[in-house]
Amino acid sequence: MNLLSKQRRLPEAADQHHDPRAPISIHDMTVAYHRRPVLWDIDFAAEEGRLIGIVGPNGAGKSTLIKACLDLIPKASGSIRIYGKPYKKQRQLVGYVPQRESIDWEFPINALDVVTMGTYGKIPWCFPPRKKHRTAAYEALEKVGMAEYAHRQISRLSGGQQQRVFLARALVQDAQLYLMDEPFAGVDAATESAIIALLKDLKARGRTVLVVHHDLQTVKSYFDDVILLNMRIVASGPTATTFTEENLRKTYGGKLTLLVEAAEAIARGGQENR
């Protein structure tokens, strides 16, 4: 049960596990929903200026990993550092692109409003966005080829266009590290290539991007590094050496029966099936 208790170690003690130069480093993180662990013992450190794909079967905990990094769901144990400091102190450095389905697209705002939200982190509480913020938002829309739709209500955009609006919003955040949850889901070919061009551009400017991805065909051509995830990290590292058939089999094939069973037992609160 020690596994699931809240971290009691002092924060300083955790720092020795983290490389302060890493855009994000995760040490021994476990995440549980209703006590049922969905991610076990995650250890990972990203290298700056890389495009990193997170790949794994349904229910592997890909979105959970991203949300836990952003403090959107609590960790059962473990620690995370963004450039050597806790996330709370480094919010400004991290941009987030949520899943498109998580949003109510009927909300009465237009594309420009959504992108302008990316600047809210830089504006003090109770102050409205100024002209320079709106200009920045408009330029980001131009960059993703959506300027002509700036004033259109967001439900009247196609899926690919909605995703571009989300990316434009991430761009105006001007973060060092981006966490993106399935940006390629349900977009057309034109949007897919626009997104990948954008990711390459971010990389060229020294940004680090973690992307939850589900199209195995494109992993090799899109990402420098890859995390193969199935409740735990099966393998991670440069795509060329990590994205191997054997590792894929370990990730997708054969269930990790013992992990699942142990998780069930913890959720039930008992030890083993008796």
Place this chain on the structure above:
Amino acid sequence: MTWSWQGDGTVILVAMLAGCACALVGSYLVLRRMSLMGDAISHAVLPGLVIAFLITHSRGIGAMLIGAVVVGILTALLTQMVARYGKVEEGAAMGVVFTILFAIGLVLIRRATDHVDLDPSCVLYGNIAHIYADAFHGTPVALKNLAIVFALNLVFVVAFYKELKVSAFDPGLSSTLGINANLMHYALMILVALTAVVSFEAVGSILVIAMLIVPPVTAYLLTDRLGIMLLLSVVFSGLAAVMSHLAVIAFPVWFNTPIQPDTSAMMTVFAGLFLAVAIVVAPRRGLASQAWQHMALRLQIRREDILGILYRFQEHLGDETAAAMPTEELRRIFGHGPLTSYALRSLRRRRLTVKIGGSSLALTEKGLHRAERLIRSHRLWETYVAQHSDLPLDHLHEPAERVEHFIGPRLETALREEVADPQADPHGRSIPSGHPEKND
């Protein structure tokens, strides 16, 4: 009944303040898809009021507000807990929490009424008539309280406009930007509780729910800008207040009865009327606009079908020069209804067809061009389907007849590339050449 500024003016002001205060916070309930929370909180605060009364033995507004806010927050918290640990959806959790809290309030109120007049029906239905009477002995307390709550809501909604917007739209992003979405949620719940309690006295708890939801939904239908939605919802609440009280005054005259209906009930009726009108006339989402779009589409399809027939007729005759078809024949094919008549007229007006010999119709050059494009789409589609499936030939025409109206230049180019031999369709008829052009 005669108009009195002191009495009627006060009642209208009270109703306006209550309605507008509700509309401001209610808009965000609607946008967060938690309209039921207004219902829940406005019922659940009852035990808070009663307990506050039992402790302080006064109906002072301070104690009442504290009691209401505490229970309001408790409702939001309990709802989340029941949803999580009871593993039920949030709506069910809300239903469980507020009905039980309300029932506890009803039980406790018996104990309280032994001591003082705390009338359960007043909580449910409000007592705007009292305010009318009070107005003649100085400013009624309800008016003062409502003014304060309205001002509070207004300041909240204006000052935290950006924070409310992002936390309602995308709580995840909001929290990563440092705008705690949970904090905004509870701030909103506190204001809903305050607003509900203070509005009770004027309009009663049942009608508070209506004023929290109905004007914002009306506004939501009419605009796709958040700021305008807030403004409209306040305007509709205000209008409903004024019109309802005027209607109340006029009611005995109209219906020749000495009885006056309740202003707060009338106000909800008016809010409902506004909503009904909005459902019909709303741009894009409204019934009228949808019917209009549907008609316009049907007309366009009918026009294009007529062009198609004229083209095929001309093709059949093998005549390059204009072949005319009797209008009567076209009417026989497409029906004698007004849609055909209008389509025929608008084709002539657009110079796509021309009348020949008084009662026959032929394609103009422009019309021929348009018809070619349509037939091209039709036959390309048939060819495409024939090459990609083994449907019998007689299954091809009908769907193509429908699809042809919706194939734009981009899709047409794609079809042309997909189809192996874009010269003839599966029936052996030639596919008109020419290049896809922009829809005009």
